[in-house]
Structures are given as C-alpha cells and as structure tokens.
Amino acid sequence: MPISYLTHLKCPKCGKTYDADKVTQLCLCGSPLLAQYDLESARKALKKSDLANREPSLWRYREILPVKDDKNIVSLGEGMTPIIPLKTIGPKLGLNNLYLKDEGIIPTGTFKARGAAVGVSRAKEVGIKALAMPTNGNAGAAWSIYTARAGIKCIIVMPEDAPEITRNECAITGADLYLVNGLISDAGKIVGRAVAKHSIFDASTLKEPYRIEGKKTMGLEIAEQFNWEVPDVILYPTGGGVGIIGIYKALKELQSMGWIGEKMPRLVAVQATGCAPIVKAWEEKKEASVFWENAKTIAFGITVPKALGDFLVLQAVYETNGCAIAVADDEILKAQVDLAAAEGAFVCPEGAACLAAASKLREQGWIGADEKVVILNTGTGLKYPDTVQVELPVLKPEEDVKI
Amino acid sequence: MPISYLTHLKCPKCGKTYDADKVTQLCLCGSPLLAQYDLESARKALKKSDLANREPSLWRYREILPVKDDKNIVSLGEGMTPIIPLKTIGPKLGLNNLYLKDEGIIPTGTFKARGAAVGVSRAKEVGIKALAMPTNGNAGAAWSIYTARAGIKCIIVMPEDAPEITRNECAITGADLYLVNGLISDAGKIVGRAVAKHSIFDASTLKEPYRIEGKKTMGLEIAEQFNWEVPDVILYPTGGGVGIIGIYKALKELQSMGWIGEKMPRLVAVQATGCAPIVKAWEEKKEASVFWENAKTIAFGITVPKALGDFLVLQAVYETNGCAIAVADDEILKAQVDLAAAEGAFVCPEGAACLAAASKLREQGWIGADEKVVILNTGTGLKYPDTVQVELPVLKPEEDVKI
Numbered sequence: 181m182p183i184s185y186l187t188h189l190k191c192p193k194c195g196k197t198y199d200a201d202k203v204t205q206l207c208l209c210g211s212p213l214l215a216q217y218d219l220e221s222a223r224k225a226l227k228k229s230d231l232a233n234r235e236p237s238l239w240r241y242r243e244i245l246p247v248k249d250d251k252n253i254v255s256l257g258e259g260m261t262p263i264i265p266l267k268t269i270g271p272k273l274g275l276n277n278l279y280l281k282d283e284g285i286i287p288t289g290t291f292k293a294r295g296a297a298v299g300v301s302r303a304k305e306v307g308i309k310a311l312a313m314p315t316n317g318n319a320g321a322a323w324s325i326y327t328a329r330a331g332i333k334c335i336i337v338m339p340e341d342a343p344e345i346t347r348n349e350c351a352i353t354g355a356d357l358y359l360v361n362g363l364i365s366d367a368g369k370i371v372g373r374a375v376a377k378h379s380i381f382d383a384s385t386l387k388e389p390y391r392i393e394g395k396k397t398m399g400l401e402i403a404e405q406f407n408w409e410v411p412d413v414i415l416y417p418t419g420g421g422v423g424i425i426g427i428y429k430a431l432k433e434l435q436s437m438g439w440i441g442e443k444m445p446r447l448v449a450v451q452a453t454g455c456a457p458i459v460k461a462w463e464e465k466k467e468a469s470v471f472w473e474n475a476k477t478i479a480f481g482i483t484v485p486k487a488l489g490d491f492l493v494l495q496a497v498y499e500t501n502g503c504a505i506a507v508a509d510d511e512i513l514k515a516q517v518d519l520a521a522a523e524g525a526f527v528c529p530e531g532a533a534c535l536a537a538a539s540k541l542r543e544q545g546w547i548g549a550d551e552k553v554v555i556l557n558t559g560t561g562l563k564y565p566d567t568v569q570v571e572l573p574v575l576k577p578e579e580d581v582k583i
Numbered sequence: 584m585p586i587s588y589l590t591h592l593k594c595p596k597c598g599k600t601y602d603a604d605k606v607t608q609l610c611l612c613g614s615p616l617l618a619q620y621d622l623e624s625a626r627k628a629l630k631k632s633d634l635a636n637r638e639p640s641l642w643r644y645r646e647i648l649p650v651k652d653d654k655n656i657v658s659l660g661e662g663m664t665p666i667i668p669l670k671t672i673g674p675k676l677g678l679n680n681l682y683l684k685d686e687g688i689i690p691t692g693t694f695k696a697r698g699a700a701v702g703v704s705r706a707k708e709v710g711i712k713a714l715a716m717p718t719n720g721n722a723g724a725a726w727s728i729y730t731a732r733a734g735i736k737c738i739i740v741m742p743e744d745a746p747e748i749t750r751n752e753c754a755i756t757g758a759d760l761y762l763v764n765g766l767i768s769d770a771g772k773i774v775g776r777a778v779a780k781h782s783i784f785d786a787s788t789l790k791e792p793y794r795i796e797g798k799k800t801m802g803l804e805i806a807e808q809f810n811w812e813v814p815d816v817i818l819y820p821t822g823g824g825v826g827i828i829g830i831y832k833a834l835k836e837l838q839s840m841g842w843i844g845e846k847m848p849r850l851v852a853v854q855a856t857g858c859a860p861i862v863k864a865w866e867e868k869k870e871a872s873v874f875w876e877n878a879k880t881i882a883f884g885i886t887v888p889k890a891l892g893d894f895l896v897l898q899a900v901y902e903t904n905g906c907a908i909a910v911a912d913d914e915i916l917k918a919q920v921d922l923a924a925a926e927g928a929f930v931c932p933e934g935a936a937c938l939a940a941a942s943k944l945r946e947q948g949w950i951g952a953d954e955k956v957v958i959l960n961t962g963t964g965l966k967y968p969d970t971v972q973v974e975l976p977v978l979k980p981e982e983d984v985k986i
Contacts, residue, residue, distance in 0.1 A: 574763070
C-alpha cells in the first residue's frame with residue numbers, strides 16, 4: 181500500500197519550518213509555504229515500473245503527494261492528461277518537435293482540478309470544514325466541485341466579468357457564490373475580510389500550501405510521458421503562477437530522487453500584453469513584480485495584476501535559463517483558430533497564448549528548430565464561447581447546402 | 584507492434600458480407616454494417632497484462648479496433664475516462680454500489696469523441712477526402728475536430744436549437760457548418776441530398792460502420808476498469824443508440840476472446856418522456872421503433888425520433904434481460920443538481936437522465952440494493968449552460984459576504 185512521504189512545510193523565503201498536520205496558511209514572514217518530503221525514502225519505496233500498474237490519474241504519484249490516508253482522497257479521476265504531438269502547425273512555425281499538454285481533458289475542463297483535488301483532499305485530512313477563495317472563475321469552479329464531493333462548505337467570490345459557465349459550475353454544487361463589480365484583487369480583499377471575521381480557511385492561491393502539490397503533477401506527468409527525458413522548453417500561461425512553480429518543484433524533486441538527470445527544461449512564463457507584471461520584472465531582472473494597473477486581456481485566467489508567488493515564478497524562470505514573454509490578444513485569438521483548424525485542438529485563450537509565444541521565440545531564435553517544446557493548454561475552449569465569432573447560414577428543411 | 588484483426592464487414596440483418604477496405608455505407612438491404620474481427624487470433628496476440636504498459640487511451644485495444652496502420656490514427660488522447668464511485672448519492676437512493684463512467688473527461692467533452700476518433704481514422708485509412716453529417720451538436724463538433732486533425736473536409740448540418748457551444752467547435756475548425764430550422768431528421772434529409780448529389784461520404788449515425796467501433800471502447804473500458812468482472816446493470820442515455828449497441832458488441836467480443844465470463848450486465852436504454860420511441864417499442868415488445876412525433880426534451884442529445892439502429896438497441900436490451908425507461912425533464916434537471924451537490928460531478932442532462940432512471944428502477948425493485956450499477960454520463964455539463972438557473976448577489980469591492 182503506497183503512503184505519502186510528506187514531512188513538513190517550509191518557507192522558501194526565510195527557511196522557517198511548520199508542522200504539516202496543523203492547519204497552516206502563510207509563513208509568519210508572509211511568504212507561501214512549500215510541502216517537503218522525505219525523497220530518499222520515497223525513492224526507495226517507489227520504482228518507475230510500479231507506475232505501470234497504477235490508475236491513470238495524478239494519484240499515481242501518491243508517495244510525493246501530501247495526502248496521508250487514502251480515505252481522504254477526493255477524486256473525480258483527474259490527471260494523466262494527454263500530450264498531443266502538433267505535427268502540422270509545429271513545422272509550419274518552424275518547430276519540428278512541438279507538443280501540447282492538454283489540460284482541457286480533466287474534470288471541470290481546466291488544470292485547476294489538480295490543485296483543487298489535492299488541496300481539498302488535504303483540507304479534509306487536516307479537518308477543515310469551511311473555506312473561502314477569490315477566483316477568476318475556473319479555480320472557484322474546481323474548488324466548488326471538489327469541496328462538494330468532500331462535504332466541505334465553500335465560499336467563492338469572483339469578478340462579474342469571469343466566464344459565465346464557471347458561475348454555473350459553482351452554483352450547481354451549492355457553493356456560496358458572490359460576484360464582485362471589480363477584479364480578482366477586489367474579490368481577494370472581500371475574501372480576506374470574511375476569513376478574518378469568521379475564522380474560515382483561506383484557500384486563495386498560495387495562501388494554502390497544497391494546491392501547488394496538485395499542480396506539480398503536471399511536471400511529474402510530463403517527465404513520465406516523455407519517458408523521463410525532459411523536453412527542452414515548457415511554455416506556461418502565467419497568472420498566479422502556481423503551475424510553473426509546481427512544475428519546477430516537481431522536476432527538482434524528480435532530480436533528488438534520481439528519476440531524471442541534471443537537464444532541466446527552460447521554463448517560459450507566458451503572459452498577455454494587457455497584464456504582464458512577470459514579464460516586466462523579468463525584463464528588468466527583478467526578483468519580484470509590481471502591481472499591474474488596468475489589467476485587461478481576453479485570456480481572463482491570466483489577468484492577475486500581482487501574484488503572491490511572483491518571486492517563485494521568477495526564480496523558476498531564472499534558474500532554468502527560461503524567459504518571460506507577453507503576447508497580444510489578437511495574436512492569442514489567431515493562435516486559437518490556427519491550432520483548431522490545423523490540429524483539431526480547441527484550447528482556451530491562455531493555452532493559445534503559449535502557441536503564439538512559442539512562435540515568437542522561434543522567430544527570435546530563442547527556441548531552436550529541433551528542440552522538444554511543450555505548450556501547456558490550461559483549459560478547454562468550451563469554457564470560453566465568446567472567443568469564437570461565427571455567422572452561419574440557416575437553411576429551411578427544403579433548402580440545400582452549397583458545395 | 585500491435586496490429587488490427589479486422590477481417591470484414593457484415594450485415595446483422597441479412598448476413599451479407601463486405602470487404603472492409605472498400606468505402607462502404609449501408610448494406611444493400613438498408614441495415615447498418617458491423618465490423619468483424621478474427622477474435623481467435625486477437626486472443627492469442629493480446630494478453631490482458633499487455634494493457635498495463637499501454638497509454639491510457641482507447642487505442643490500447645488496438646487489436647480489436649479497425650485501423651490497420653498506425654500512421655492513420657487520428658488521436659487527441661481520447662478514452663480511459665474515469666469510473667467514479669458515487670458513495671454519497673448512491674446509498675441515498677438505495678443503491679450501495681453506484682458508479683459513474685464520466686465521458687465528460689475526453690476531447691470535445693462528450694463520448695462522441697470516441698466515434699469520431701475511430702471513424703475519422705478509418706475514413707482516412709480507406710482514402711475518404713470529404714464527408715458530411717447531420718448532428719444534434721456534439722457529434723458534429725467531434726467530427727469537425729477530428730477531421731480537421733486528419734485534413735479531411737467536413738460538412739455539418741445541425742438544428743438551430745442545438746447547443747450553441749457546439750457551433751463554435753465546428754466553426755473554429757473550419758468545417759462547413761449549416762444550421763437548419765428544424766430537427767436532426769431535417770438535417771439528415773439535407774445531408775442525404777448533398778451526399779447523393781456530390782458523391783461525398785455520408786458519416787451519419789450508423790451509415791458508416793466504424794463510429795460504433797469507437798463507441799464500443801466504453802464497454803471494453805468498463806470491463807477492464809472493473810477488472811474483467813462486469814457490473815450487474817449499465818444505464819445508457821439512448822438517442823441514436825450507437826453507444827449501447829457498441830457496449831453490447833464489445834462485451835460479446837470479450838466473451839468470444841474469453842476475457843469475461845458468461846455473465847452480461849443488464850443493459851438499460853434511458854430516454855426522455857418527450858422522445859421515447861425505444862421505450863415504447865420495448866413496452867410493446869416490438870423489434871423496431873416508430874418515428875416519435877413532436878420530439879422535445881431538455882436532453883437534446885437524445886432527441887432522436889427514429890434511430891436507424893433501433894432494432895440493434897432493442898436486441899441488446901432483450902438479449903441481456905435489460906429494459907427501456909423514460910424520465911421527465913424535471914426529473915432530469917433535479918438529478919443533475921443532486922449529483923453535482925452530492926458528488927461534485929457536473930454532468931450533462933443525458934447523463935443525469937440515467938441517474939433519475941437508476942433511482943426509479945431501484946424504487947420499482949428492478950435493481951437490487953447491492954447490485955453493481957454503472958450510469959454512463961455521455962458529456963460534461965459545461966456544454967449545457969442553460970440547464971443551470973442561477974441568480975447571484977453582486978457586491979461592490981467594499982461590501983462583505985453574508986455568512
């Protein structure tokens with residue numbers, strides 16, 4: 181029976197450690213906390229070949245996930261999303277080894293399911309009965325769904341402009357859902373006040389330590405799916421940045437376990453020109469970002485003016501010799517259409533941003549023609565109907581199509 | 584290297600056989616054709632244990648799928664959808680072993696991806712360059728997506744009332760999309776005229792023989808996921824009926840290969856009271872159904888007034904001692920909400936219909952309390968935003984949530 185090798189929580193800023201089995205939010209210094217494992221024991225307990233007989237979900241990496249008792253696992257079958265070769269559009273853009281990791285094929289239709297599955301499971305394990313969070317839509321939907329399954333009360337605050345379908349997802353589970361006439365930062369302040377006043381657990385991005393453990397499984401899967409030879413470049417649409425932080429953490433853990441070699445993929449933080457605080461910080465070689473005023477982009481999921489984990493995102497980029505790059509909304513929309521027409525993949529604008537960014541970085545020579553490149557699509561295009569503009573002929577039953 | 588053991592096509596009505604490598608539609612007698620395999624050789628070539636090392640997609644059953652050459656496989660990573668235990672709502676309904684096979688977690692968000700992946704792959708293999716089909720939305724979306732990936736021209740005709748998101752899916756791939764002011768039967772007539780006039784391949788339900796081969800993988804997966812001990816009952820939302828026909832075909836093939844024993848699950852065809860031709864036929868012990876006038880239900884995907892394969896659906900139900908049952912739209916909507924709130928699964932109305940039907944059959948005593956029961960959810964709730972009615976409080980940034 182596989183077990184978790186979770187040991188404690190540690191602050192990546194000041195180094196202070198915390199008991200993982202107590203309910204904990206941020207470090208006293210204000211930094212997010214990261215889960216730590218006894219990787220040496222995990223390495224001895226788990227062989228690569230053990231994975232073949234495990235179910236195709238993120239729970240296959242049980243030993244380096246934080247949930248200790250199986251009975252606390254709250255799962256809807258999330259994980260092991262496909263990696264799809266882009267053999268048509270890749271070579272057209274001069275990228276001969278381009279792949280799409282498709283996080284649209286997961287419960288709730290976005291990668292947020294990973295963070296919610298692991299975060300909610302661990303919340304259940306440490307005894308949390310109610311939690312609150314601000315969201316741009318998809319995270320709130322995922323946490324509503326998984327808390328419903330766990331029997332945990334859930335309070336969600338989201339901007340009025342967030343994708344409408346995500347409201348429905350929250351509402352149908354019976355979560356307490358509020359809209360705010362503002363941005364996610366405004367929703368965050370409302371949640372902050374509620375949490376302070378009512379002693380509810382704050383499940384905001386990186387304010388609890390386990391969402392990132394769910395997100396890191398994207399990195400574990402990429403390594404496994406490429407047979408433990410990591411790709412050269414991974415492009416990731418970066419809002420709160422938990423995904424890119426998680427992927428980096430996963431790869432470092434796999435290195436510690438000796439499952440991958442010294443080579444790291446160059447991690448690329450992709451943002452939209454309408455909200456690019458990480459890109460600005462990277463260009464200025466800063467260690468943290470500055471609040472981005474008047475943030476606005478069609479890629480709603482990455483409209484995050486100032487991420488709590490910005491310094492960890494930048495660290496992942498710097499330490500892997502990666503980069504940060506912004507693309508415009510019209511480039512995003514064009515990439516979305518081009519990808520669907522060439523490859524049949526209907527991705528969200530955030531995923532399309534990565535394709536546009538890969539194309540630019542190839543043009544600039546930053547990516548070589550034969551390098552192995554993975555773009556992360558964080559969600560299905562189904563959740564963003566408004567990005568597709570279409571005028572259609574309406575026939576009467578007796579009329580004919582025109583060929 | 585695994586190969587396909589496809590041998591020929593056979594008419595289940597008159598027994599006439601056809602060369603599988605030629606482009607073929609219906610039998611001369613008007614019946615759909617079914618793909619046949621050399622199951623004895625497949626049994627020798629493939630061991631159950633071989634599956635562990637194959638990727639978690641429907642292509643793991645390569646030997647009993649019709650595509651001969653790997654290079655013709657058109658895949659977006661479809662299949663091996665999770666089976667989710669319903670441990671909260673199941674016992675509430677008196678069903679102690681209730682499971683959900685969740686086909687929402689698949690490219691395009693519905694089970695139609697299976698038929699499209701295999702159908703389009705085989706169309707590519709036999710050299711088809713253009714195809715046309717009528718659709719209630721989801722099948723058209725899936726075939727648009729997979730034909731785009733295959734480089735095959737695709738003409739789609741769908742009712743104006745079909746779910747809007749499915750239009751976008753077709754349109755973004757560049758398919759030729761037409762709406763019709765009528766039902767799928769009207770769309771079918773338009774396609775029929777186009778096919779006759781322009782010598783295009785007709786990809787209508789069961790008018791080509793390979794979509795069913797994709798759908799049958801649901802049956803193969805259920806058997807594998809339950810460790811080759813089939814459940815007692817499978818409930819399936821039945822429109823065109825390809826899924827239930829496919830599941831039955833799969834189980835018969837597994838029996839021939841000796842991979843499962845003599846026990847068959849009782850197959851239940853679930854329909855809506857607003858369009859229940861199969862239920863009517865079953866109640867009257869008929870072998871075929873009669874066109875259902877004024878068909879209308881919120882479960883749009885099963886609004887099929889007369890299915891070409893109705894006799895095969897009824898055969899699957901009769902031969903497994905199954906049944907056919909209709910549920911009302913209000914029962915469907917209630918089941919959808921109940922399931923989301925209790926289990927965190929946001930299913931489509933067609934999937935919800937199966938939960939409502941399972942509950943009814945338990946009440947009637949037709950299903951026993953401890954029987955192992957699988958309900959098929961054919962798609963994600965994300966594609967049907969209109970089924971969720973919600974009124975929400977809108978806060979100003981300075982306002983507080985009410986707890």
